[in-house]
Amino acid sequence: MKLGRLNHIGVATPSIADSIVFYREVMGATKIHEPFDLPEQGVKVCFVDTPTDTGLNGTQIELIEPLPGNTSIAGFLEKNPAGGQHHMCYEVPDIHAAKAEFEAMGKRVLGEPRIGAHGTPIFFVHPKDMGGVLTEIMETPKGAH
Template identity: 50%
Template sequence: MIGRLNHIAIAVPDLAVAVATYRDQLGAQVGAPQALPEHGVTVVFIDTGNTKVELLEPLGAGSPIAGFLEKNPAGGMHHICFEVPDIAAAVSRLVSGGARVLGDGQPRTGAHGNPVVFLHPKDFSGTLIELEQVRG
C-alpha cells in the first residue's frame, strides 16, 4: 500500500536556528519557509535527493506540535510521511483494519498541495504516520 518515504519531519523550537544549523553545519540546501495556518505550523523542506527532511515550527499557540515541544524542548523527530497513490482507498483499508485516522478522518491539503491524513501513533509503534497522496 505505501510507496516511497516522502519526508521525515522534525519539530524545532526555532525554525531560523534550525535552518541555519542544517545549512551551515550540514551544507543542506533549504527551501523557503512556508506558513500552513490550517496545520498550525511553519515548515521548511530540505531536499536530500532521495527524500526530504521537513523542519516544523509551531504557528500560533494552538499548534498541534506545541505539546510535542513542551515534552521535547530541544525538538525531535515528529512524524514520517509515506506516499500513497489513493488516499481514500488507503484510509478505508486502514480503518477497516482498526487503525485510527486523526482529526475528522478526512484528508486535508498538505504542504505540497496534496491530500494528507495522519494516523494515530499508538497504532504504529509510537510513531505518528502521515500519508500523502501522490500520483505518478
C-alpha cells in the same frame, strides 16, 4: 496497501530560522526550500532535500514550527525543547482508498483528509496503532516523480 515512497521525516523545531542555519552550516544541506505558513495545520514548514545517487527524490526533512495557537507541536516542544523527530510520511496513490484500508485494519485515522504541505491531501494515523510512530499518509502529487 503497498508501501509508498518515504516522502519526508517531520522534525519539530522551536525555530525554523535557527534550524535552517543548522542544516546549512552543520549538516551541509545545499537545497533548503523557502519556509511557508500552513495556517490550516497551525504550523510553519520548511523542506530540506537530502541527496540521492540519481539526484532524484530523496526523502526530505520537513522542519515544523508551531504558529501561535498551535497546541500539538507546541506540546511536543514542551516535552522536547530542542525539537526532535515528530512523524514519518509515506506516499499513496489514492488518499481515500488508503484511509479506508487503514480504518478497515482498525487503525485510528486522525480526522478527514486535508491539504498538506505538498499541496495534496494527507491524513495522520495514531502513533499508538503504528508502532509508536506518528504516521502521515499523503497522496503523491500528480505529475510528480
